[in-house]
Ligand code: ATP
């Protein structure tokens with residue numbers, strides 16, 4: 214009998230191609246100042262909850278947790294580009310994290326914790342990683358705002374290959390339309 218390999222999974226917001234492009238261009242701007250390694254355009258995303266290696270028999274309880282979520286869609290205004298010295302990551306982020314985004318992360322973490330998944334205690338900081346191993350001359354960089362209209366969230370499978378991680382969307386869950 215063959216034993217299925219564990220898969221590396223995470224929940225994320227996944228931008229449309231146009232938004233990925235806009236964030237990639239912001240990443241290029243950072244790259245000119247900070248160097249490092251750019252996130253590939255098609256890999257650009259916002260991580261909600263990282264699960265790590267998961268056995269095939271855990272899939273059902275993971276998708277059950279996501280099935281329970283009933284939150285409204287929201288917009289995020291990415292109006293900051295910056296750099297964390299501690300992990301050499303340069304990123305795009307929002308001054309204000311929308312309430313439904315905080316709730317989405319909280320509900321995923323609560324539901325998944327009940328299934329035995331562990332999350333670190335650090336406060337969730339919504340960000341899109343644009344550079345790794347970057348060394349920026351300043352911590353914040355001006356940039357025109359980018360609006361992300363989040364209408365769904367996804368479960369993603371990551372495979373680490375020679376040329377870096379490859380991501381594939383496993384399943385998508387819609388957020389509820391807003392009244393207006
Ligand atoms: P690489 O590890 O090759 O640099 P990556 O970090 O983009 O690539 P993964 O390690 O598969 O790819 O991670 C997928 C997503 O989950 C990324 O957004 C990553 O930042 C995030 N992530 C990875 N490990 C953790 C962790 N321990 N805690 C929180 N988020 C994580």
Ligand code: MG
Nearest residue numbers: 263371373378
């Ligand atoms: Mg990683």
